[in-house]
Amino acid sequence: EDKVVQSPLSLVVHEGDTVTLNCSYEVTNFRSLLWYKQEKKAPTFLFMLTSSGIEKKSGRLSSILDKKELFSILNITATQTGDSAIYLCAVAQGGSEKLVFGKGTKLTVNP
Amino acid sequence: NAGVTQTPKFQVLKTGQSMTLQCAQDMNHNSMYWYRQDPGMGLRLIYYSASEGTTDKGEVPNGYNVSRLNKREFSLRLESAAPSQTSVYFCASSEARWVSEFFGPGTRLTVL
Numbered sequence: 319e320d321k322v323v324q325s326p327l328s329l330v331v332h333e334g335d336t337v338t339l340n341c342s343y344e345v346t347n348f349r350s351l352l353w354y355k356q357e358k359k360a361p362t363f364l365f366m367l368t369s370s371g372i373e374k375k376s377g378r379l380s381s382i383l384d385k386k387e388l389f390s391i392l393n394i395t396a397t398q399t400g401d402s403a404i405y406l407c408a409v410a411q412g413g414s415e416k417l418v419f420g421k422g423t424k425l426t427v428n429p
Numbered sequence: 430n431a432g433v434t435q436t437p438k439f440q441v442l443k444t445g446q447s448m449t450l451q452c453a454q455d456m457n458h459n460s461m462y463w464y465r466q467d468p469g470m471g472l473r474l475i476y477y478s479a480s481e482g483t484t485d486k487g488e489v490p491n492g493y494n495v496s497r498l499n500k501r502e503f504s505l506r507l508e509s510a511a512p513s514q515t516s517v518y519f520c521a522s523s524e525a526r527w528v529s530e531f532f533g534p535g536t537r538l539t540v541l
Contacts, residue, residue, distance in 0.1 A: 349527055360532035410527040419471040
């Protein structure tokens, strides 16, 4: 059975801390891995990773994929209260449009 | 440029009633998707449409039908609502395949 597992399930930090969110997967016919941020409403697309070892960066957020060990990490440096959200990891499978989502990591950044 | 819009925002149905959730995007995207999100279950794909005139089943299609009316619009129909269909429904679209890039604001559906 295809699965995507995120850890930790929840995390509470203080502003300025650096956090690392984990995503491991067991999915047939892997195509790419995606990260989303979900605040109160709809998910917002952050990154898509297809190749191992190539870091994607956007401001204080960065992510990297390890296709050999089947995991990805999302790093957030110098966290702010606006980073508080649920971070979702999903894996796209070749041959279909299906995205397999993890259950998310709930990040709370306290002032 | 409104992005992805969904109507209605909230809906309460009785078991057995039918309804259609509407989704439209103004970005000229080929791919559109319907997801449901339940507590502790994450997002699950119901149906998708890779291009105008085509639709395919996702992970949890039972109890739903879809219609890709044109390139802009992709509707989701519940023919006979059941309490198990209580959920938040999201529509998404993207230019590229295999990535749901833009999500609508969601429809919160309760079936009594």
